[in-house]
Amino acid sequence: MTEIIIAGFGGQGVLVMGQLLANAGMLEGKEVSWYPSYGPEQRGGTCNCSVVISAGEIGSPIVSEPDAVIVMNRPSLDRFEPAVKPGGILVYNTTLVDRAPERSDITAIGIPATAVADELGNSRIANMVALGAFLKASPVVSPESISRSLERVLSQRHHHLIPLNMQALERGRAYQ
Amino acid sequence: MKQVFQRPESLTDVQMHYCPGCTHGIIHRLVAEAIDDLGVRESAIGVASVGCSVFAYDYFNCDMQQAAHGRAPAVATGIKRVLPDRIVFTYQGDGDLASIGMAEIVHAAARGENITVVFINNAIYGMTSGQMAPTTLLGQKTTTTPQGRSIEANGYPIRVSELLATLDGAAYIERVSTHDPKHVRQAGRAIKKAFQTQLEGRGFALVEVLSTCSVNWGMTPQEALDWMRDNMVPYYPLGVYKDSARKEEAAHD
Amino acid sequence: MAKVLMKGNEALAEAAIRAGCRAFYGYPITPQNEVPSYMAQNLPERGGVYLQAESEVSAINMVYGAAGCGVRVMTSSSSPGLSLKMEGISYIAAAELPCVIVNVMRCGPGLGGIHPGQGDYFQAVKGGGHGDYRLIVLAPASVQEMADLTFEAFDLADKWRNPVMILADGLLGQMMEPVKFSQKEPLAVEKPWATTGARGRRPNTVNTLDIVPESLERRNYALADKYSRIAQSETRWQEYKTEDADLLLAAYGTSARVARSAVDMARAEGLKVGLIRPISLWPFPSEPFERHHGKEFLVVEMSMGQLVEDVRLAVNGQGTVHFHNRLGGMVPTPREVLVKIKDILLGGEGQ
Numbered sequence A: 001m002t003e004i005i006i007a008g009f010g011g012q013g014v015l016v017m018g019q020l021l022a023n024a025g026m027l028e029g030k031e032v033s034w035y036p037s038y039g040p041e042q043r044g045g046t047c048n049c050s051v052v053i054s055a056g057e058i059g060s061p062i063v064s065e066p067d068a069v070i071v072m073n074r075p076s077l078d079r080f081e082p083a084v085k086p087g088g089i090l091v092y093n094t095t096l097v098d099r100a101p102e103r104s105d106i107t108a109i110g111i112p113a114t115a116v117a118d119e120l121g122n123s124r125i126a127n128m129v130a131l132g133a134f135l136k137a138s139p140v141v142s143p144e145s146i147s148r149s150l151e152r153v154l155s156q157r158h159h160h161l162i163p164l165n166m167q168a169l170e171r172g173r174a175y176q
Numbered sequence B: 001m002k003q004v005f006q007r008p009e010s011l012t013d014v015q016m017h018y019c020p021g022c023t024h025g026i027i028h029r030l031v032a033e034a035i036d037d038l039g040v041r042e043s044a045i046g047v048a049s050v051g052c053s054v055f056a057y058d059y060f061n062c063d064m065q066q067a068a069h070g071r072a073p074a075v076a077t078g079i080k081r082v083l084p085d086r087i088v089f090t091y092q093g094d095g096d097l098a099s100i101g102m103a104e105i106v107h108a109a110a111r112g113e114n115i116t117v118v119f120i121n122n123a124i125y126g127m128t129s130g131q132m133a134p135t136t137l138l139g140q141k142t143t144t145t146p147q148g149r150s151i152e153a154n155g156y157p158i159r160v161s162e163l164l165a166t167l168d169g170a171a172y173i174e175r176v177s178t179h180d181p182k183h184v185r186q187a188g189r190a191i192k193k194a195f196q197t198q199l200e201g202r203g204f205a206l207v208e209v210l211s212t213c214s215v216n217w218g219m220t221p222q223e224a225l226d227w228m229r230d231n232m233v234p235y236y237p238l239g240v241y242k243d244s245a246r247k248e249e250a251a252h253d
Numbered sequence C: 001m002a003k004v005l006m007k008g009n010e011a012l013a014e015a016a017i018r019a020g021c022r023a024f025y026g027y028p029i030t031p032q033n034e035v036p037s038y039m040a041q042n043l044p045e046r047g048g049v050y051l052q053a054e055s056e057v058s059a060i061n062m063v064y065g066a067a068g069c070g071v072r073v074m075t076s077s078s079s080p081g082l083s084l085k086m087e088g089i090s091y092i093a094a095a096e097l098p099c100v101i102v103n104v105m106r107c108g109p110g111l112g113g114i115h116p117g118q119g120d121y122f123q124a125v126k127g128g129g130h131g132d133y134r135l136i137v138l139a140p141a142s143v144q145e146m147a148d149l150t151f152e153a154f155d156l157a158d159k160w161r162n163p164v165m166i167l168a169d170g171l172l173g174q175m176m177e178p179v180k181f182s183q184k185e186p187l188a189v190e191k192p193w194a195t196t197g198a199r200g201r202r203p204n205t206v207n208t209l210d211i212v213p214e215s216l217e218r219r220n221y222a223l224a225d226k227y228s229r230i231a232q233s234e235t236r237w238q239e240y241k242t243e244d245a246d247l248l249l250a251a252y253g254t255s256a257r258v259a260r261s262a263v264d265m266a267r268a269e270g271l272k273v274g275l276i277r278p279i280s281l282w283p284f285p286s287e288p289f290e291r292h293h294g295k296e297f298l299v300v301e302m303s304m305g306q307l308v309e310d311v312r313l314a315v316n317g318q319g320t321v322h323f324h325n326r327l328g329g330m331v332p333t334p335r336e337v338l339v340k341i342k343d344i345l346l347g348g349e350g351q
Ligand SMILES: Cc1ncc(C[n+]2csc(CCOP(=O)(O)OP(=O)(O)O)c2C)c(N)n1
Pocket: B050, B051, B052, B053, B069, B092, B093, B094, B095, B096, B097, B120, B122, B124, B125, B126, B127, B128, B133
């Protein structure tokens, strides 16, 4: 069972990242759940979602001791770094996080997700760059499943952006 | 020999329970005649409200639903939306429509809900034996305004027809009275027109019928009719407050 | 049909349409807003009516009107909205109108919060509105059940001419899980009582008033009789690892998911723990509790002690009933339930 928390500002696509992971897990025959922070805090402030990918039935979809955390901004790092399980993974967006993680008992992966997305011409795909970096460290689902999931998770009018999204995912996976 | 007083087909032969001098009975008859005249009895679905007319479902010889106090316009909306080709009407008192059910009636009118509302304004709560209604006149004594309705304590009576006529969704609104045979005939014409409005799909139609409650007003039936003419009609002027058909005609000129 | 990843609220709405729901009347409130949005987007093009009412009071009375016409109809809300619907629900139950009422519970009382809660248990299963009446109350614990139980709710409503409530919560409404929609056909039920216009027949009335005590008493007894027949045939629950258990957890909905994880954690440590999950909250499944008389019980709920009362009635003094809860939108964690389990079975060693 892999339990993941993804967090950032509203509008950074963190809920979509979670849905892509969950959908990809489902396509690969696993049990999955996705649970968002909801309500007024979604707009403007920080938002996050919990994703569980498991071989067996899932109990609570709320993740309190994540195997992995992906944070897209500084407040999310402050909030979720302490929660990562010892030995777990922390992916953080160095473009918007101005400090290094403090924990030494976890694998911390910094990636300038927003900067890479800007290079690709669309800062809104920073989420895919970070997701790529996470999948390289922890291949819970395959890039092919993510690609298929984009068709389902993105609304029809964004389908022309799927190749760009996959390009961003690959940049994240290739980042050293 | 010509039969002069025949029961409309849209009324059952159940004996009505109304008090002597109450005008509910005559208004039921006007509604039934309108339904008969338009030949819609078999597609009519009426909604009885809570008040003295609560048993209307026993008196109208068509499909009927009985609604919670004030909610008849919502129930009628629920019906009309799923069966748009049926003729749906509510029959409501002033406490039901203008007090507890004010939100429901305003929004049904604002939506232009294609229903017909027969609104009985008797300036009092009849069923619960004579408390103040939202239409009780200033100075009028009721069991809950023993010194007479005062502005300081209770504010002003509500003129429902004028209020609803401000809403764009209202297609036809008329206020009529039942204080003499001439006005009763006019009331009949207005009620028929309110059903006609629905048949033509023009939207929300309401007829406010000034009505007596001699028992709770503490008067004889004739005194009540006179009191209504002399006190209610001046405060609640009779007439057509809204008629979208007429406006359209005017626009064609 | 393949599985799709969906929010609980959306799966519920889709299942309703598949069950033949042809009218939806609602009023916005978090955390159930996906239900009306889904209905507004999908119901009209699939032959139904969507209308946003001016209040929950109106919405439930619109449901009364449409249900009285024999149409499959639903309304959905969350806790504060349900308080407003209670009047209409009592009327609907009294008039024996089939319909489905959804409560995606949040935490209260008052305006409370928007996060998951289970504080409306009493309101749902003990009445809530005035007078003697019963709702069939179904409690899903997954997105799949949000769909399956909603579909079933429409059939049960028609079968028994009774309102059925889906009692979910914000977590089940907001979470996404894979769901597969059944290809089942909705139950076809004749409704000769419906008010559809008295063409070629005697008029029908939908009514709840009866001021003759002898007559109303007969109606009440007839309702009571119907409720006892429902209780005999529509009780639903699920048991998990209960056969050899020394301690039986009891929980529904979201709490049951947490409890199930706690059972697995306890079993991994060699503790004989199981879970009884009521699916129908009314009628309440007493049978599994009676079968385990003499054992220890632990009720987990997101309310101040509501489910625990029904469990105590079912245990009837034949065993100790312990209690663990979280409130205010907090969802219990499996770990804290495990601590409680150890506390009970090992006498505090779990701490
Ligand atoms: C929720 C609720 N509150 C109060 C009542 C009691 N009640 C029954 S009829 C009525 C007043 C009806 O007055 P009106 O609408 O003016 O009709 P009338 O009896 O004068 O014809 C009241 C307050 C009720 N049935 N339901």
